[in-house]
Amino acid sequence: MAIVYFQPELRSVEVAQGTSILQAARLAGVMLESPCNCVGTCAKCTVRLDPESLKNIAINGLPALAWSDPEATEVLSCQATVLGDIRVELPTGEQTQTLQVLSHGERGPLDLDPCIRKTYEEAADETWVFALDRLLAKEPGDTRSTHFGMVVDIGTTTLVASLVDLSTGQEIAAASALNPQSRHAQDVLSRIRLASEEAGLNLLHGELIEEINRLTGELGAEAGIAAGSIYEMVLSGNTCMLHLATGQNPASLGKYPFAPSVSGGNHLCADRQGLTIASSGLVYLPPVISGFVGADITSGILATGLHRHGDTSLLVDIGTNGEMVLSRGGRLRATSTAAGPAFEGMNISCGMRASRGAVESFAIAQDGTVSMNTIGGAEATGICGSGLLDIAAELVEHGLIGGNGRLVEGGGSKLPSPLQERLVQREGKPAFLVTQELFLTQKDIRQVQLAKGAVRAGIECLLQDSGIAAAEVDRVLIAGAFGYHLREKSLLSLGLLPREFAGKIAFVGNTSQSGGQAFLLNRGVRDEMAAVVKEIEVIELANVPDFDKVFVRCLSF
Numbered sequence: 001m002a003i004v005y006f007q008p009e010l011r012s013v014e015v016a017q018g019t020s021i022l023q024a025a026r027l028a029g030v031m032l033e034s035p036c037n038c039v040g041t042c043a044k045c046t047v048r049l050d051p052e053s054l055k056n057i058a059i060n061g062l063p064a065l066a067w068s069d070p071e072a073t074e075v076l077s078c079q080a081t082v083l084g085d086i087r088v089e090l091p092t093g094e095q096t097q098t099l100q101v102l103s104h105g106e107r108g109p110l111d112l113d114p115c116i117r118k119t120y121e122e123a124a125d126e127t128w129v130f131a132l133d134r135l136l137a138k139e140p141g142d143t144r145s146t147h148f149g150m151v152v153d154i155g156t157t158t159l160v161a162s163l164v165d166l167s168t169g170q171e172i173a174a175a176s177a178l179n180p181q182s183r184h185a186q187d188v189l190s191r192i193r194l195a196s197e198e199a200g201l202n203l204l205h206g207e208l209i210e211e212i213n214r215l216t217g218e219l220g221a222e223a224g225i226a227a228g229s230i231y232e233m234v235l236s237g238n239t240c241m242l243h244l245a246t247g248q249n250p251a252s253l254g255k256y257p258f259a260p261s262v263s264g265g266n267h268l269c270a271d272r273q274g275l276t277i278a279s280s281g282l283v284y285l286p287p288v289i290s291g292f293v294g295a296d297i298t299s300g301i302l303a304t305g306l307h308r309h310g311d312t313s314l315l316v317d318i319g320t321n322g323e324m325v326l327s328r329g330g331r332l333r334a335t336s337t338a339a340g341p342a343f344e345g346m347n348i349s350c351g352m353r354a355s356r357g358a359v360e361s362f363a364i365a366q367d368g369t370v371s372m373n374t375i376g377g378a379e380a381t382g383i384c385g386s387g388l389l390d391i392a393a394e395l396v397e398h399g400l401i402g403g404n405g406r407l408v409e410g411g412g413s414k415l416p417s418p419l420q421e422r423l424v425q426r427e428g429k430p431a432f433l434v435t436q437e438l439f440l441t442q443k444d445i446r447q448v449q450l451a452k453g454a455v456r457a458g459i460e461c462l463l464q465d466s467g468i469a470a471a472e473v474d475r476v477l478i479a480g481a482f483g484y485h486l487r488e489k490s491l492l493s494l495g496l497l498p499r500e501f502a503g504k505i506a507f508v509g510n511t512s513q514s515g516g517q518a519f520l521l522n523r524g525v526r527d528e529m530a531a532v533v534k535e536i537e538v539i540e541l542a543n544v545p546d547f548d549k550v551f552v553r554c555l556s557f
């Protein structure tokens with residue numbers, strides 16, 4: 001056995017030899033991110049070891065000192081196994097507490113007609129709680145004034161929860177947290193892989209339920225109400241998240257035809273799901289559109305009224321999985337596209353999540369000087385997705401990145417000198433210095449290119465299938481936390497959206513959350529959306545003839 005000490009948390013744990021440092025951290029209750037699911041590619045699990053500790057680890061089965069530079073003190077905790085006692089220094093700048101979360105989105109007017117209602121039976125001095133016409137519970141006395149519901153938007157990265165007074169329709173408390181699953185696997189595909197095994201499913205399901213219960217307690221404390229007076233919880237999220245929230249194996253989402261086991265549009269018993277609201281409480285899942293177009297998009301359609309407008313509108317949720325719906329003449333077509341983790345700041349040399357210290361916006365002036373903003377106004381410690389798109393867009397606009405995505409080398413005599421000075425070589429490859437410590441490499445630009453190409457190709461296929469040109473789209477609604485922090489100019493400069501969309505773009509925020517509230521507040525929309533979802537035509541990009549050609553065309557800036 002060996003003892004692993006974690007600093008500065010001052011925690012320690014005894015583990016068997018051969019245990020990875022990452023596993024030891026989990027046993028000690030120390031949070032370390034592992035977004036690539038321990039494949040060894042993301043480097044987000046990096047820790048530092050002192051020289052003595054380095055002697056007591058192995059990497060890929062070989063003692064670290066035989067394997068690596070004896071001066072090196074940073075190791076990937078997922079790849080390093082413990083041979084003897086070690087001291088581990090954790091990365092600073094914990095992201096969980098400061099993660100930037102978008103908790104609200106657009107929502108149209110709605111009649112207050114919740115699924116849960118209460119009636120007071122005077123003769124018996126009891127309050128009867130109904131879900132639709134089903135009697136859920138009888139409570140002593142008149143409890144009509146304590147009548148609450150909750151919505152949890154289960155994002156792949158973050159959870160956003162809100163507590164709503166069902167008598168008034170008002171939100172009375174809101175809270176957010178990191179989705180604990182992202183510590184084990186960052187993106188949807190790695191989560192499907194992990195949860196395909198029973199142990200992985202139990203881990204992801206258990207941690208998610210525990211975190212939702214913690215948020216429930218936090219909201220109740222903030223509003224001064226007991227969790228027992230919350231009678232319904234709406235869980236909105238992508239298809240994989242709804243599987244994991246309900247303990248369903250998502251393996252079918254990982255292979256053709258990607259059919260979901262959870263179709264939504266139904267109620268579950270909260271108690272059986274391990275959720276600590278009223279013991280008779282219910283969980284409602286909005287209808288799922290397909291394996292990769294989830295209930296979050298159904299909520300988005302409801303929140304924006306996309307299905308009710310007669311015009312031609314496009315709803316796009318830009319994230320690791322880009323989901324989009326085109327509404328034309330009352331007919332809805334949807335698709336999804338794998339954009340990869342670049343928009344989350346992952347797989348980028350200096351990338352980080354949207355938390356304190358992340359460069360979130362960037363501009364280059366005519367004289368070549370640069371300006372930028374960081375989240376929280378803190379010293380720049382990394383680049384998040386919106387900053388990444390801004391930097392890439394500015395480099396394209398100022399001729400530092402060519403149409404093929406290549407970063408110019410040697411500066412080029414036409415560039416203002418402040419920009420020339422920022423073009424450097426890193427490990428023999430061209431790179432652009434954002435600050436003295438932060439930079440963008442050619443490889444990073446390729447990641448942006450692949451991500452934006454995937455989203456643009458999805459949009460092009462939807463337009464093509466509808467037989468319309470980009471100029472015929474009347475409104476473009478960008479949903480989601482990431483989209484909310486983007487600038488229209490960057491989206492157009494990069495070609496992530498067609499130039500014809502200029503002036504038609506609106507950022508509608510977290511419509512998964514606002515649509516989830518609409519489901520909570522009005523029972524009538526549940527049937528309405530079930531009917532809408534049934535009629536949505538889902539386009540599988542893999543089946544679109546010439547998709548590869550469309551994608552390659554969409555890669556250029």
Ligand code: FES
Nearest residue numbers: 034040042043078
């Ligand atoms: S490199 Fe260790 S978790 Fe990704």
